[in-house]
Amino acid sequence: MNQLTSPPLRHTTAPVLQLDGITKRFNGVHALNGVRLSLQPGQVMALIGENGAGKSTLVKTLTGIHRPDAGTILLDGKAVSFASPQQAMAAGITAVHQETVMFDELSVAENIYVGRHPTRGASGRIDWAGIEAAAEQLFARLEVDLPVRARVRDLSVAQRHFVEIARALSQDARVVIMDEPTAALSQREIRELYRIIAQLRAAGTAVIFISHKFDEIFEVADSYTVLRDGQYVADGQLADITEAELVALMVGRSVHNAYPKANVTIGAPLLEVQGLSHPSEFDNVSFTLRRGEILGFYGLVGAGRSEVMQALFGLTANVRGTVQLAGQPARFRTPNEAIARGLAYVPEDRQQHGAHLSLPILQNITLPILSQFGFLLRPRAEARLAGRLAQQLELKAGYLTQHVAELSGGNQQKVVLGKWLATQPQVIILDEPTKGIDIGSKAAVHRFISELVADGLSVILVSSELPEVLGLADRIVVMRQGRVVSEFSRAQATPESVVAAASGVALANVAELA
Known part of the structure; x- marks a missing residue:
């Protein structure tokens, strides 16, 4: 049961945010497929799913980083479409990420109002005193003691989160998304964050809370939505479900x-x-x-x-x-x-660390063992080895001299596998x-x-x-x-x-x- 407030009430107000049939593909692969979601003002909803369930893609879609291929986003009952994070933020949807993105050399107050500094009079000069006063009012509202002139580079992770929350409040955010916000926080900082979430809820701000920690989910949220393999699975009130039942919804398949x-x-x-x-x-x-x-x-x-x-x-x-x-x-x-x-290691990020996209398939596969071909490379030997591994891996490509950047993600991964198998580990x-x-x-x-x-x-x-x-x-x-x-x-x-x-x-x- 939620420990921050009394047992949550069933929401009867109109949704502030609704998703219907949200679909997003990357290179033909569904990252999201017909996702639906409904969020009321003052509701803290836990968005739950395994790694790869589609949570991050959904967040990026809500905050204007991605545009859905199909489906509708309704904000206060009206269809919206965001071409950028700035548009999403202006509409009242903002995110607090595990790893914050700020201007480290600017002050706390400047980060809160960056890009929309208030000005004074006809001169159009930035009202620095007004910015700092407004920032102080925001932190007073959050009951957080944070000097508004401090450089962001000198802040802790928790303090950076508080700055992002203040920035959201400064724009009258209707929906605040918190994506693994406690990952790098101490227990004291986590309790402080919980208190602020309770404040947001009391003020009518809706919160989407993403966490893999079930104790956090049950303590801070009052409802849940479960995604699996990019699809909606279930939603409901956390008071009506157990941790075991949530786990079963997350995994729910024979393998x-x-x-x-x-x-x-x-x-x-x-x-x-x-x-x-x-x-x-x-x-x-x-x-x-x-x-x-x-x-x-x-x-x-x-x-x-x-x-x-x-x-x-x-x-x-x-x-x-x-x-x-x-x-x-x-x-x-x-x-x-x-x-x-x-020993061979095939890294997670094949494009950044696994393959040289600007080089041909052949050269990628033989790159770790160039010394075996002598100073003057033997093209026929290289081609035989690359050809054998490409065939073994069922690589789909027009020719071995084709650049890896031209291949699909799956075939790029096969090239990386072939590259390390060439070392005979x-x-x-x-x-x-x-x-x-x-x-x-x-x-x-x-x-x-x-x-x-x-x-x-x-x-x-x-x-x-x-x-x-x-x-x-x-x-x-x-x-x-x-x-x-x-x-x-x-x-x-x-x-x-x-x-x-x-x-x-x-x-x-x-x-x-x-």
């Missing part, structure tokens, strides 16, 4: 028969990690990867999974702990050392290998992952898609807030138990709710 899984005999330990720690990213991470095994890593936003993998690959400094590969010490200071020992780390690619390409990547272990490789699969990790992994390691919190065998893992561990929710007999 094991939907993914190819080669019958491979799991061998001896190949990669052994003990007490891997970093001062700010993760702490005391230990796990073992066996020969011929797919080891899944699951966790919510900020769990630290990618940071651990980057550290293993030699991309991170100041890391403590021990690593052994094939029985030998294997703490890599650089990616070159990791590659030489048979013992262990391959796949970080979100199917993120943002179409269903057909996902199926091809899933088949290929299964084939990798059948051919003798060991795979670490980092995925925010629960069906993917449940369907492919032999074991699943669950991380939360930089630590390993649970490990499940394939037989033990259920959608509910894995999400519960990742969320820090204690659920009794949750499987019965599926």
Whole structure:
């Protein structure tokens, strides 16, 4: 039950915001598909879903970053369309993000009124005294002690959030979206944020609250809407539902028969990690990867999974702990050392860190092993290797000299996979290998992952898609807030138990709710 106020009343006023049939595609892939939502004044609604459920795309659509391909946004009953965040903000919709975007060298007051400074008289000069006085009134209304002349660069994360909330209030925001606002806050700062949310609700401002933490959801919100795979699933009052039932709505699908899984005999330990720690990213991470095994890593936003993998690959400094590969010490200071020992890492962001979009397919695939071709490259040998891997990966391209930028997202990912397979690794780390690619390409990547272990490789699969990790992994390691919190065998893992561990929710007999 909501602990900030008495049990929430059923809303009977007209909605301030309604969405009907909101659809958004990227390269033919549905990020949102027919989403609907209704929000009343003074309502705090929790927007709930797994990673990849469409929450971020919906926020960007509401705030004018994306324009929907189909559907209607109604504000106070009138259809609206935003071509920019400025238009959305002027209409009364604003967002407070986990990572705030401000002008660090400007003062608090200047950030609140940036782009719309009030002026004095016919001279048109900026009314600096008026700006500061108005900012002070906003913080007095929020009951927050924050000097309006302070530089934003000197503020804490919580104080930056308060500045964004003040900016929203200065524009008479009707809807405030809070996207993982507590991720980097202390408990004291979180309680302060809760108090401000209660103030917004009392003043009639509607709030969309996005969080993976169920304790926060039940404490701060009075209603919920659940998205799954870009689609609306359910909505209702939080007083009428349990944490277990919400988890079941989030995951709600059978997965094991939907993914190819080669019958491979799991061998001896190949990669052994003990007490891997970093001062700010993760702490005391230990796990073992066996020969011929797919080891899944699951966790919510900020769990630290990618940071651990980057550290293993030699991309991170100041890391403590021990690593052994094939029985030998294997703490890599650089990616070159990791590659030489048979470790490959396919990063989450294929366009920024995985592929060179301006280079041809052929050169992308052979880039990590150029030294094998000598100083004067042997084009035929390069072409044979690239051709073999392209065929194995079912790459759809006109020719090997085609630039990677011209390929679909799924085929770009196949090029990145081919690039690292060319190094002939013992262990391959796949970080979100199917993120943002179409269903057909996902199926091809899933088949290929299964084939990798059948051919003798060991795979670490980092995925925010629960069906993917449940369907492919032999074991699943669950991380939360930089630590390993649970490990499940394939037989033990259920959608509910894995999400519960990742969320820090204690659920009794949750499987019965599926």
